[in-house]
Amino acid sequence: MQNPTISFELYKIFYHAAATLNFSKAAESMHVTQSAVSQAIKSLETQLGIPLFFRQGRSVSLTHEGEILFAHIEKAFHFIRSAEISMQNIKSLDEGTVFIGASDTITRYFLMDAIKAFHLAYPRVKLSINNRPSPRSVEKLKNGELDLAVINLLPDSDYEGLEGVSLTTLEHIFISSSPVSAVPVTLKTLSQHPLVCLERKSTTRRILEQFFATNEVIWEPAFEFGSFDVILEAVKASMGIGFVPRKIAAALIEAGELSEVTIKEPIPSIEIGIMVNKSKPLSLAAKKYLEILKNTGV
């Protein structure tokens, strides 16, 4: 006798009936009639083959077996209630997490304002920022680990299953501690100076290599560092000419601590884009973050 399992809905009704020990009040609290509760309880008792209540006159009480059942169902009920509260909170942005992938650089220079604004607007929603190089973020996006990723859009990459929009253009410049020339110099001229750049696997480095290759200039970096911070310091210390996104050097150039070295050849720029997984529905929180990110004029 493989029984057609008992509907969980009956347990909900049982919970209310057992908790109040009054079918009419239980019915009221569930917005149904007393008759419905009465029938549901009867059905549960029949299906279990065990009487759960005993009715004496106008009051009902639990049988011993009913109490055993209630002890279990009560716990189950509370877990379901807390599940529903959790879902409520997620909807009202009172809890939840947005999983974001982005490189260190992008996080620091493009996401920070949005992160701050989001936290101000929805202080209970966590932002889990996964700092990985763009290709890793793309992977994680594809297998659903991330809600969204802000990455360097590379023309030859495989973005199947994803979709996104360009957020901004990342312009690169050369910088030095003091002006090199009043007029733009050629790349060839520039390559005579020691160059300070990011380590090999980075996007910025790839841009740089491609730039030299396209213009058929032989070069070699004098220094390689892991972060733009260190590069800026190195350039300030006159160790050489640096290659960084304009945005990163902007403040220091403004302050007169660094100078831009203009180049005759047009420096390639790259797109920064927001990507999401086409088949993964965006949570409300993620949508809100996206909104803020797009509005926080980058």
Added chain:
Amino acid sequence: MQNPTISFELYKIFYHAAATLNFSKAAESMHVTQSAVSQAIKSLETQLGIPLFFRQGRSVSLTHEGEILFAHIEKAFHFIRSAEISMQNIKSLDEGTVFIGASDTITRYFLMDAIKAFHLAYPRVKLSINNRPSPRSVEKLKNGELDLAVINLLPDSDYEGLEGVSLTTLEHIFISSSPVSAVPVTLKTLSQHPLVCLERKSTTRRILEQFFATNEVIWEPAFEFGSFDVILEAVKASMGIGFVPRKIAAALIEAGELSEVTIKEPIPSIEIGIMVNKSKPLSLAAKKYLEILKNTGV
């Protein structure tokens, strides 16, 4: 927006779907079609207003929110499952408790065999024997604390709401350490001897008092004790003539350690009966115990 609450049944379906991450398999395990699961999940997502799964191609996975929901629902599910297992066990007499009320004396001399037999037959079912005087057992029976009570049936008691059957008749006799007379003596004669009897509130004592009163014989006990064991010892020590249920003295009379003192006047006897609460359904275990009790020739 006071929402018509979500059917718990949907959570059951969600549990299976999330646990297998395969709607078809989940459907199979619930003996429904894949379509039903698909629709139920969709309905749950709609009602919650939160996507729970993301479908990419032929595989589904949980969204972050889906995982949060699952974490809760999983626990609830297990509690319900254990509730159902408990109910199963109760039905198969693999667990459960029978609550029985009876006086010490009745328990010892009338229930013990049945208790042993029951325990042998259903070793996992507990017997909770509540040893109280009969009137207390009747009270507890009325308010549902007991499944059944074995009590002295007194003609003037209020057994409303209860029902029961007579189990046996409790015959009382007088006993002494050695034969008093070859022929029955009168109650008056007997009252000349020191009498050893049970304490005032007991049923046996009441019977005795009533017996003397009916026959208009003035008397006073020489000794009052709290249990029949002590009375038997006192009589054996020739401290006086005792008044006890025949059943209790039978073995000792048989062994020649005590003698019955026969009386001219007919000694009243009392009925011992099994009572249950009319409106409280008997558990299967209680039914089985009753059965055994009735068959264990008392």
Added chain:
DNA sequence: TAATGATATAAGTTTATCTAATCGTAAGTC
């Protein structure tokens, strides 16, 4: 004794759930 407060029951209706059939799509296979 009548009124009240509670549950049970019967009949009919509504609603929710399920099935069957079909489609769409990604992933394997030859």
Added chain:
DNA sequence: GACTTACGATTAGATAAACTTATATCATTA
């Protein structure tokens, strides 16, 4: 690359479950 398989979505109609209304029943209380 075409074929096949595995899986989920969708639709429409069928079925069963759940609910409501109305009434009966019963014990308590006024």
